[in-house]
Amino acid sequence: MDTAPGSHPSRRRLLSLAALAGAATALGPLPAFTASAAPQRPTMAPAPTTGPHHELWWRAPADEHSMIRQGLPLGNGRLGALAGNDPGRELLLITDATLWTGGLNGTLDSDGQFPYSRDDFGSFTLLARLTVDIPDHDLSAVNDYRRALDLTQGLVTTTYRRSGTTYRRSMFASRPDDALVLHFDQSGGGSYSGTVTLDGTHGENVKGLSFSGALPGGLRYGAAVKAYGSGGKVTVDGPRITFTDCRSLTVVVSGGTNYRPDAATHYRDPSLDPERLARTKAGDAAAHSAATLLRTHVADYRALFAQQDLSLGTSSAEQRALDTWERLQARARDDAPDPELEAAYLQFGRYLMISGSRGSLPLNLQGLWLDGNDPDWMGDYHTDINLQMNYWMADRAGLSGCFDALTDYCLAQLPSWTELTHRLFNDPRNRYRNSTGKIAGWTVAISTNVHGGMGWWWHPAGNAWLCNSLWEHYEYTRSRAHLAKIYPMLKGACEFWEARLLTTTLPDTGEEVLVADSDWSPEHGPLDAKGITYAQELVWALFGNYLAATKELGKDKAYAETIDSLRERLYLPRVSAKTGWLEEWMSPDNLGETTHRHLSPLVGLFPGDRIRPDDSTPKAVVDGATALLTARGTESFGWANAWRALCWARLKNADKAYQLVVNNLRPSTTGSNGTAPNLFDIYEVEKGRGIFQIDANFGTPAAMIEMLVHSRPGHLELLPALPDAWATSGSVTGVGVRGGFVVDLSWRDGTPTEVRIHSVGGRTTTVAHGSTSRQVTVAPGASVTLRGFDR
């Protein structure tokens, strides 16, 4: 491939890029919604659950109008739902990760930026709405209601009593069967009578058991429902299914789109009939008993969930007696640690990731869950923190496989991003265009969609951050296959920066350095600033990662030297003499909001490694970063708090990190920042209006793990920021460690008692706790166990 950047990309080069990315996709997972082989069906019943601390539970169903705060999420990685669990009227708001309005959005607005609306850029939207009406089970007439989310099985249950019968409802999203399954059972001689209704949300004409539709952007979709009962009668009755006097009832829903993650086919699979496929899938699943479907699901789910176990201590009987919402309120009111609740919050994040990031598109701003077709910011992919944060947890939490959705997405979008970059970035109206006049590689806008398109403003450094995220996944897994897949992305991003960087002379030292062209430190301060810290740090890391990649793969030596020389000359931020903070804009002045939500100038502290609270980093830089972080405060949006917590964990400040975690656990009332009854993180857009934004649900668990285990290639640190609340005793297993290890750790009284280090490709690392450090060598596939940290 031609590595010399030019002002006009050759057609040949673009084609080769597309071919390369297409090949990578072909090697990856199948398209989102597709016929699949018959599931493997385990013959054994799933192991019993491991205890009440893995169960979230509530004493009341969701309000139909507050599903985003109260509905319980289900998902098989692509097909999702929020369930309301009202006895008399079960409601599922069903989503498919790929059901997006909009399209390529390849025409700039007059300001050289991208349109950003639901029609052109598009929006994540609902697939269907399923209701199961059981009129005799009105909430006012049933007793001892309880619903629960069993995190160990990925199972939502609802129980209640009426007239001597105990009714039990369970539901799950099966990946092997590619369907949502609802099972209604009872003991005590009761029965179910009512109706099942499947509706679209885009004005579709529902014929009965299925429907289909097409969006203006050309995406086709469909969904289907099947139901069967025992005892009574189940009949199709016009647009709904009627069931009468059934001892039990099983309802199966499948659905999807003809989305195909392939730029070459414009992200569509014209040969796929989603409605027909949905009917086939629902029918296939409905040929099995609910027990069989559940067994199949649990076996699949547990394989992932069991990768990490966590104990942060023991909660009191009083705390355990409270339901999850009461418990959040008590946690905030009494400011008393509730270690099992806090651990469950982390496990809930893992549940969301398993449910929302497998084999399809990655988790967007709302993960996989919606309560309407007008999510704020389109429920899109924000590349200036939110998408990256969604995946900070994956490797740390034993869910490396869930990371692949992000990789696959980026690779599938890359040809389109590349084409848009070449065609549009240097548009003379774009204030962020390269003043060098050159263009190469690719970049993104702040928002990206699923159609190869971008929205809102250009975001030059977004390419570097995405690449750094993909690279980190390699550090955790040491997967050569992954590295080979992402290498073209890294290289393309380097090429973009090679074309973009400007040479400037620092006025005080006369030093000649390279700085990023005009840019906006994300969502903060001056719109056109050269050499923003955010870009400098990300590009510095990108170049470093690229160099490491060329070494690992033994490729592109000459170009690596080019990049290495650029990296040598990159300007890195100073500490302001005026504020004492690490500078955000190559200026000693504070040009923005002191407590701004973004921590863009601290990307070198987290997720980057450049700023370390040890002798490897000048103390002045660490102090400047600490001072800036301190000034940013501890009261912000959930994702912003999570990022702060991660930074404080990197600075080994357990109290601050824990406080920020606790702040995110505060119950959200009347839209305030905090945690909703269903544990979704709520973002207060304006006073009194809170929306769901999922990033904190992943960022906060990432911070919790980072407080327990810090790693960078060659270095593993145990309990770097363990708060008193968790210190008494605890354990965590399956923690991914950069450098290619997985760690199981237990501790007592703040000191590790045992750590097992298993290599998934790494060979050697230091293992540090407090002032102690030792060197460990493990062969790939082997493990070593260390003790004696208290000596």
Added chain:
Amino acid sequence: MRSSSYPVMPVLRTMAVLALTAGVATAVPASAHAGPVTAPAPPGAAPTADAPALAAKPYMGWSSWSMQSSKYPGLNPDGDYSYLTEANVLKQTDALAAKLKPYGYEYVNIDAGWWRDLSWKPEFDQYARQKADPGRFPHGMKSVADRIHAKGLKAGIYLPVGLEKEAYNDGKSPIHDAEGCTTGDIVYGDLRTTNGWDSAYKLDFSKPCTQKYVDSQARLLADWGYDFLKLDGVGPGSGKSGDQYDNVADVAAWQKAIAAAGRPVHLEVSWSLDIGHAADWKKYSNGWRVDTDVECYCNTLVSWENSVDDRWDDTPGWTRHAGPGGWNDLDSLDVGNGAMDGLTKAERQSYATLWAIAKSPLYTGDDLTRLDAYGVSLLTNREVIAVNQGSTPPARPVTPSDAQQVWAAKNPDGSYTVALFNLADEPAAVTAHWASLGLTGKAAVRDLWNHENLGTYQDKVTQALPAHGSRLFTVTPRGGALKATAYEAEATANTLAGNASVADCSACSGDHKIGNLYLGGSLRFNDVTVDKAGTYLIKVAYVSGDARSADISANGNKATSHKFPSTGDWGSVESVSVPVALKAGSNTITFESGSGYAPDIDRIDVPQSS
């Protein structure tokens, strides 16, 4: 007081409509009148060995006003309030007799407008007494009463208080059976107006002719055979205060006139009566509307927010004034047809639950010819009706008036009537702790709405309730009495801050309370000792003439704000139970006003176990 300053939006809105259509600002009535039973004992007399003849129990029946006042399609085809006709009343009479009479519903109450034509122009006889509008009641009012009686039901009618302006006739109309008296002899010389709409001249009872006018009205109603009278626009109340709107003398005159006429007539006064005059209403009437109209004057009969839900806040202050002879009237019970009522099923059940346990009269304003199945089930649930009609006292809140609240009453047989309410806009669990009833251990729970014994519950029962939902239980103790330790608010060991100070209180334990808890004032109990950590149901005895909130916290933790229902005046003590998380050993419990006004605190009782 609260009621006098309370905005009466629906009625004001009604006035505007009337002024437009009729060109005159006249009384907007809303009611009816009746009178049952035999002995003409004075209404509202204190119950003695002999039960009062009238209103021994809250009355049950139907009223015309909800349908008259609604814009529901088709109800008032000939203009606002045109629903009220002889034909419609008789249609509802038939339906009441057929469907609801077996359950105790007996009154058919004709509300405002029977003497006014469709343009709201009134008719009076030669003696300045209201006369049936021939368009609405072509056979006159006696005929209607007769036909109601023929169904074994009782007839109710309506009048505004005072001498209606249109009846004044330059003071020239003679007063019936009162020689030498004319309308000019019964009002004040300055023709001062009165009632909630200023639609009448205030009667001057210092003049000998005045009582005779009321006597003549009562005589007429008795002659027609009415068993019930709703006297409307009565003050203090009906949005008015001050001497000009003090109609206590009118109500007393009506009681006297009814007695003189010789036919037992239940006298109900309306609306938003001043609780400061509760003793007068009890003395002279059989029931009093405690709140504004329940109707929404909109496209349905009522709506939850306007103003069914007001009753949860406005009723508790009145609770202790209800009893045989006179009851707290929460207004029409419009739960019979969901579409027409404008309420969800849950709202309808809650509406019926509150009316039942508060021992409000149970009169529906629904179209009885179009009740839906759920409406019938609500209106005819014998267990719920028995709570209302039986010898049980009215329930009142045993928790603060928070979004989730519990009301209870101890029944003569030792059981408790317990209602759970979720007034939030979304489903929520509501817990009735036996501790809030003074009980510990087990208790059996019967669900009255669903006719089901739910079994025995330890310490509490928790149920999920829909938005605006309710449950109604009979709780029968199977355990013991709760043991608690009392801490007096005025104890010297406590810490007062801000303006908080000790005040005399004859109704309080220890004859003292802590008052002036406002604008940052606080009361801290310093040494509340419990053996084990846990959440304790602290029973708070307090005094609060209006509903007030306090922030309650333990051990300096984050406070929780709770709204304390009104105790009705500043001399009565009530108590509610509040959950507080305590640790083993010594605790502090703090009551703070925040930036508002908190109730006066008499005492807290801390259970010996959580």
